[in-house]
Amino acid sequence: MTGDSSAILPWKCSSACSGKPSAGRSQDKDTAVPPCSSSSRPAEVSTARVGSGGAAPPRRAGEKLRLRSGSGLFPPCCGAQLLCGAGPGLGLDRTVPGTMGFVKVVKNKAYFKRYQVKFRRRREGKTDYYARKRLVIQDKNKYNTPKYRMIVRVTNRDIICQIAYARIEGDMIVCAAYAHELPKYGVKVGLTNYAAAYCTGLLMARRLLNKFGLDKIYEGQVEVTGDEYNVESVDGKPGAFTCYLDAGLARTTTGNKVFGALKGAVDGGLSIPHSTKRFPGYDSESKEFNAEVHRKHIMGQNVADYMRYLMEEDEDAYKKQFSQYIKNNITPDGMEEMYKKAHAAIRDNPVHDKKPKREVKTKRWNCPKMSLAQKKDRVAQKKASFLRAQERAADS
Structure with a gap:
């Protein structure tokens, strides 16, 4: 066996055992469970991280205990009691007392779907x-x-x-x-x-x-x-x-x-x-x-x-x-x-002095519309250019 003697607890069968074979187990000669007796060897109980020497380290909150079975260290009937929680309080599925159990989830999907946020300036801490x-x-x-x-x-x-x-x-x-x-x-x-x-x-x-x-x-x-x-x-x-x-x-x-x-x-x-x-x-x-x-x-x-x-x-x-x-x-x-x-x-003189409005000249990137006179002049220029081209073609 490994571990210090501080990790070994003396075994004492509970009254629930009463020295009878475990219920629900086979009563055949080959598989019958021997009753518990006062001469039974103690069960070795150790934490998950017990070393080869020194005292066992303290358990963290929520850490479960492990029972080292095998080699006939404890009677099967009492092992069954441990598994079902009827033993001396060291069941495999039982957490250390004082830890939080099942907690209802409050902030679920329905909570977030119906959540209404505060005003913006309240969220920013301004108002x-x-x-x-x-x-x-x-x-x-x-x-x-x-x-x-x-x-x-x-x-x-x-x-x-x-x-x-x-x-x-x-x-x-x-x-x-x-x-x-x-x-x-x-x-x-x-x-x-x-x-x-x-x-x-x-x-x-x-x-x-x-x-x-x-x-x-x-x-x-x-x-x-x-x-x-x-x-x-x-x-x-x-x-x-x-x-x-x-x-x-x-x-x-x-x-x-x-x-x-x-x-x-x-x-x-x-x-x-x-x-x-x-x-x-x-x-x-x-x-x-x-x-x-x-x-x-x-x-x-x-x-x-x-x-x-x-x-x-x-x-x-x-x-x-x-x-x-x-x-x-x-x-x-x-x-x-x-x-x-x-x-x-x-x-x-408490009157506020208004600053003079600064004139900003904006630059136009699009072409301004032409007036009627500009449009007529452009048509006349096109006509004159066309006629000159016709004359040059006739001379050549």
Whole structure:
């Protein structure tokens, strides 16, 4: 026998055997099965990979046991019990306890035939339809009145602010402003920070009110304080333009740049429901809002403080991170004045400058149609050519 003694289990006949010949076997003298006795030799049980020495390796999940038969190692009657599962729990067709048995196949042909895919923008991970449904649905007693949304998206190099409303054909954009327009108003660097988000929201609000002729009625908050401000409708005048913030997939954490654009739009004269809990300066533990901290972010003072810190601690890092500020001669002390001038310039002229349409001369590859005079002239040329050919033939 091969294998270690640890792979050999002592044999003990079960009560189901009772020392009688196996049922269903022939009772002839030559083929009779001898009964089991206490002096029967033990059955050698080993795994499929038991070596010639050392302990048997552990079985993997789902691996079956093999009974080494032959040479009369176990009585045939008890072997029959093992085959039918009535033995000591080592049947050939029984897997190791704890493994998964038969599992019903759920994703079958019928499942895939009836499978309905999600919306395309949900599959692409671009639209939160749970939020969009609530931002788009309008009260039925308002009939065809649009429900406006202030869409704010922050990319790596730009900040996008739009006013839009939904239709079956798609979203209709009423007005838009971008952070890459800010160099026109004096902000040439830092186009994706919190201060730039405020400027972009302010530009969009003033541009929209100018488009609807409401810019003189709703001036908004001219002096930047960072404190809470809400636009109220003026009696006898058109109501304040109301819209709702659409943050998209952005995490609406305290201090997010999305709320910087929101604050700029509110100070610009738009009515947008909001609170101060997501503005920089709000303390969730004390539940108090510090407007001065918010004002520093609007005026770019948080960036200016970091510039001063790097100038003192690491000159190389300062030159690397603020190379464009150095190139445009922007210092920490002059940053607040830069944003004040930008806010004033935006209020003076928020209108978008349309680029002149470039004329493109297209090249025609097909032959243009001939006019009637050209056709008659061509016929006359053919006649003259034919007559000249006739004269040359007559002369020759």
